[in-house]
Amino acid sequence: MNNAPDATDALSDVLRLVRLRACVYFVRDMAPGWGLEAPTCTNGPLHMVLEGRCVLRHDGRDTELRAGDAVLLPHGAPHAMLETADARAEPGPEVMKRLMDSPNEKPAHPSTRMLCGHFEWDGTLDHPMFAELPDLIVVRDVFARDGAGLFRIVVDLITNEQTGDAPGASAVADRMGEVLFVSLLRAWMADHSPVQGVLATMHDARLNRALTYIHENHAANVDLTLLAREAGMSRTSFATRFHDVMGKPPATYLTEWRMLQARKLLVRTETPISEITEAVGYGSDAAFTRAFKRRFGETPARLRRTAGG
Template identity: 30%
Template sequence: MNQIEPHVPDPDALAQPIGDPLGEILHLLKLTGTFYCQSRLSAPWGVAIPGFPDILSFAVITHGRCFMRVGEDNPFEVEKGDLVLMTKGAPIGFFSSEDTPLLTLEELPIRKVTEILETLEYGGGGAETGIMYGLVRIDHAASGLLMDLLPDIIKIDPWEEDAGSWLQATLQFIAKEARELRPGGETVITRLADVVVIEAIRRWLNSAPDANRGWLKAARDPQIGRTIVAIHRAPAANWSVESLAQLAGMSRSAFSARFTELVGVPAIQYLATWRMHLAREQLIETDQPISQIAARVGYLSEPSFNKAFKRVFEVPPGKVRKLHSLKETHA
């Protein structure tokens, strides 16, 4: 049986009011920029971008118009001001007209400006289109829960909404920074891109009918959402079904049934999985001893932690750290 650290929930963490559980979860998301490409394209032109598993990509049309194809879906038209977020890492095609052949990245005159920024000027001299394209990764433990429920494509036209003026201005500022490459431009682009991606996700959450199901519906539930946030705030606490039910203001049986119905797994299984995702994050991002990481997510026994970790990820924690270190060495 897993040995959980016998202490009560952190009173400082849990004393904070819980107004918007889903908003708090979005606040936890941490995006890591991979690279950005500022393109100036003149018709006829076509660009094929390969798929990147587990990576979000986004495109901002800074001027002109073009067609897009995501995966095997039918192409659709995008124009100045449109923001398109692709969530499943599928291959993407951009082209000036639907009969234009697409060139791969290896065939295009891409210029690497910095480690994270590239530019592309290409085409036949006709009508121009500007595209700001970026790749980002969500690195927080909540990312998998959210990504599984997002649609393949989120398309936003900031001009359509009264509140869109700030988003439009942000997109234009990103494009301006990419063109001018002033000191600190990489940092500005990265931070603003994070805001844009989170805003795209938030708008989908607030407007799409499909955004009220599964884990998202659970996070919005006044009672179950409260317990999800409590688990996120104090993952190492000695939670039980009884203590979580008390926090939700429900009977043990009613809470257990509702949590499982909305989230898809029992509360204690959700807690265990959440702890392991947090532990994996710390294994990758820090050099702390495994025993210390185990204690931080609620395990006094390192063997019990190792067993729980392997049950979730199918490999022991030490191997995760070793594989990540090798990947960083060869990057």
């Protein structure tokens, strides 16, 4: 029996921290012979086949995709999307500009219906979860799995907003793109059950409770006894299990989370450093400054100056 949670609490904490955003480019019927080639980029491309089939070319390999299959490329790897393996690929930016400039143009005999966009996050807050994501994520047949209803609703909403002219349509489609990304990430986690790291810890029911506790109480005196109690385990069992699954002790992850929260406050707010010190669980500015410099290679004051805060 799999008692793993959906990991929505701890995962949501991370996604809020890094300000996950999505942008939907288009939902379009593609003309026969279509192909687009995307170079390396700073965001994460997202493609979903709504009708028909196509081929993804990535890292020298072709992967056939059918209706209901979706692709995420979290680190912006170069790739091509093609109707067939022998189709000619045009530069992606040119194809997307042409499609977006003519939203009402429809091919007489469409071969594939595609949803394309990208997702991005604040890379200066380099939470380790994102480094764990592979270059390529393929989620198969989302319309035939548990939770298919959510995928259909989201895709229908995006399609309606993309094809309509209501005020705010683009903003609504982009917000639905964020829902689509999170839903695809959860589906991939369920399919692959990560073995070690942040994602694996989120996927473990007991450890996920402790992880969420760290996220919600990082300003307090969080110790091993509290975390073990939250997980419903003995101190020794919890410490061993957390280290084995996360790949680091609870105290190390707690410090990492505190430092990311501090960096967020330094860059996004004008909160005095003395208040940030307290907000992330340190008893003195000196101790906080030492920990911050070990993590980021500069003092909090210097980061704030260079960030223009």
